[in-house]
Amino acid sequence: MPLFIATVRQIISSPWLQAVLVALASASVLLAASVGVSVQQARQHESAQMNARGERFLERLEQIFGQLREGVDHLQAVASRQCDAPMRQALREVGLNYRFVYEAVYLDGAVACSSRGGGQVIRPDRAPDIHGPTYSYWLNTSAEPNDNLAALVLGRGSFLVSTSRGHLADAVDLPQGGSLLVVLDGGRRAIPVLGPPQPWPPTPDWPPPSPKALLELSDRLIYRMPTQFPDYQLVLIVPRQSLPLPGDTLLWLMIGASLLLASLLGWLTLRLIRRRRSLGAKLRKALRRGELQVLYQPIFELDSRRCVGAEALVRWRRADGSLTSPELFIPLAEDTGQIQQITDFVLQRVLEQLSPLLRAHRHLYISINLAACDVMLPRIGHVAARLLAQHRVPAQQLAFEVTERSLVDVVAARDTLQALRAAGHQILIDDFGTGYCSLSYLQTLPVDGLKIDKAFIEGLGQDTSSGAIAPHIIRMAHDLHLRVIAEGIESEAQAALLTLEGVKHGQGWLFAHPLSARELIDSIGLGRRVQPRWRKAKP
Numbered sequence: 001m002p003l004f005i006a007t008v009r010q011i012i013s014s015p016w017l018q019a020v021l022v023a024l025a026s027a028s029v030l031l032a033a034s035v036g037v038s039v040q041q042a043r044q045h046e047s048a049q050m051n052a053r054g055e056r057f058l059e060r061l062e063q064i065f066g067q068l069r070e071g072v073d074h075l076q077a078v079a080s081r082q083c084d085a086p087m088r089q090a091l092r093e094v095g096l097n098y099r100f101v102y103e104a105v106y107l108d109g110a111v112a113c114s115s116r117g118g119g120q121v122i123r124p125d126r127a128p129d130i131h132g133p134t135y136s137y138w139l140n141t142s143a144e145p146n147d148n149l150a151a152l153v154l155g156r157g158s159f160l161v162s163t164s165r166g167h168l169a170d171a172v173d174l175p176q177g178g179s180l181l182v183v184l185d186g187g188r189r190a191i192p193v194l195g196p197p198q199p200w201p202p203t204p205d206w207p208p209p210s211p212k213a214l215l216e217l218s219d220r221l222i223y224r225m226p227t228q229f230p231d232y233q234l235v236l237i238v239p240r241q242s243l244p245l246p247g248d249t250l251l252w253l254m255i256g257a258s259l260l261l262a263s264l265l266g267w268l269t270l271r272l273i274r275r276r277r278s279l280g281a282k283l284r285k286a287l288r289r290g291e292l293q294v295l296y297q298p299i300f301e302l303d304s305r306r307c308v309g310a311e312a313l314v315r316w317r318r319a320d321g322s323l324t325s326p327e328l329f330i331p332l333a334e335d336t337g338q339i340q341q342i343t344d345f346v347l348q349r350v351l352e353q354l355s356p357l358l359r360a361h362r363h364l365y366i367s368i369n370l371a372a373c374d375v376m377l378p379r380i381g382h383v384a385a386r387l388l389a390q391h392r393v394p395a396q397q398l399a400f401e402v403t404e405r406s407l408v409d410v411v412a413a414r415d416t417l418q419a420l421r422a423a424g425h426q427i428l429i430d431d432f433g434t435g436y437c438s439l440s441y442l443q444t445l446p447v448d449g450l451k452i453d454k455a456f457i458e459g460l461g462q463d464t465s466s467g468a469i470a471p472h473i474i475r476m477a478h479d480l481h482l483r484v485i486a487e488g489i490e491s492e493a494q495a496a497l498l499t500l501e502g503v504k505h506g507q508g509w510l511f512a513h514p515l516s517a518r519e520l521i522d523s524i525g526l527g528r529r530v531q532p533r534w535r536k537a538k539p
């Protein structure tokens with residue numbers, strides 16, 4: 001069983017598997033997004049087409065209706081009211097002159113004559129479907145077998161003009177499965193004059209409350225055309241196209257790009273994991289080979305410029321002489337758990353290198369940076385106690401710096417800090433202001449002081465928001481009886497302003513860059529105050 005668990009763990013932690021999983025996950029997300037965008041685009045295209053088609057239909061239908069009205073008006077103006085030669089002439093003229101008129105008829109009881117000359121004339125056998133003040137309309141349904149007769153008939157007085165279904169179909173190119181309907185009785189009745197009958201009403205809440213001409217249903221598009229008459233409305237219903245996904249060029253392009261991007265992400269993940277792993281492995285070797293070293297940045301009393309201590313800062317100097325920043329390898333070491341080894345190494349190195357100095361200058365202290373996992377466990381207290389006893393240095397000469405971010409588990413952190421403080425160590429909050437701790441919250445923690453992050457010192461004396469924060473932090477810290485140490489002091493002006501605000505201690509390139517143990521011992525051993533040579537180039 002343990003062998004099985006170990007095998008599973010090994011497979012899961014394989015960089016290849018993790019990279020493939022990242023590639024698959026990103027491919028699925030990107031492909032889904034591509035299909036979504038394509039569908040959206042196809043729908044938008046379809047809607048735009050329908051809008052354009054609807055407007056074209058409306059124009060053509062207005063033209064047809066206009067011609068029918070003009071034709072019947074022309075006949076109405078004829079003086080004759082019998083089927084004589086002038087009447088037949090007028091009927092023929094209307095039939096010829098108006099492209100959309102299929103037949104023009106004079107009808108008075110049994111007397112009837114037509115522009116088409118034959119004996120049979122259109123003769124509606126029912127009351128008009130629309131009865132307007134001037135014109136009456138008969139709408140023949142698309143189920144009517146005779147293509148010529150089945151269309152629109154418009155009447156005025158004793159005259160009728162009609163257009164055939166063929167004429168209508170010529171004027172409006174209805175798409176496959178589409179229908180043109182005339183909607184009557186406030187939306188309750190619809191007569192299909194072209195195309196197959198449609199279930200009516202098309203939506204349960206017809207007429208829809210939206211004033212938009214185009215209504216998009218999941219399976220149909222409905223275009224409502226405004227007419228000059230409130231009694232009827234023209235409606236065009238077209239089934240939605242099956243979306244042209246497989247053949248769509250854009251979609252294929254997006255699929256290609258998604259797969260490429262997903263492969264790239266997978267490859268980058270693989271590289272990143274391998275780099276981190278190799279950096280982790282290199283760090284392990286570095287610890288073994290002694291490539292890590294500790295530098296010390298002196299901390300000064302601002303008004304007297306007397307050195308009161310130093311902060312221990314770890315460095316990784318590789319075999320080729322290159323220097324890796326702690327800001328790069330400390331977070332990695334926190335992830336891999338190697339940070340405990342590093343903290344132990346720094347503690348050990350500090351006492352090995354500086355215990356004679358600390359024993360000779362009891363007022364000096366060394367500040368050690370702790371990581372989140374150091375703060376969570378009581379272990380660090382035991383390690384420090386053992387080393388301090390071994391080197392005969394009191395706990396008061398060792399301070400610990402914790403960042404606000406490392407206080408994630410406050411309960412565990414409080415216990416560790418309490419124990420360290422009880423042993424005699426000073427506890428300082430590092431990089432104060434960059435995390436989430438409020439000053440009043442600090443009051444609940446066993447803390448002696450705080451180090452104001454250099455970001456706030458940088459802006460001091462300038463009209464910037466970060467510059468305005470430092471004096472505020474200082475005043476509140478003093479109210480809470482906390483010691484304040486300013487980090488990153490680079491100019492005399494900053495030092496002067498800090499002194500004015502009541503800050504007693506600080507560190508920064510103005511006074512000294514991080515120094516080797518030998519340089520620190522030499523400088524303090526000489527008993528000098530600030531010497532320019534302390535300010536050597538940053539290592």
Ligand code: C2E
Nearest residue numbers: 313314326327330346369370371488489490507508509510
């Ligand atoms: P930190 O604890 O806030 O350390 C101060 C950083 O500011 C140091 O960078 C120091 O070299 C730099 N510094 C000092 N004076 C000035 C100045 O006047 N101007 C500017 N711009 N920078 C200044 P470093 O040594 O690169 O350390 C970076 C961070 O790495 C440290 O920030 C600390 O969080 C972490 N670190 C360093 N050593 C250790 C360690 O031994 N253990 C742990 N857990 N973290 C460490």
Ligand code: MG
Nearest residue numbers: 311369401430
């Ligand atoms: Mg620090």
Ligand code: MG
Nearest residue numbers: 430431451487
């Ligand atoms: Mg700091």
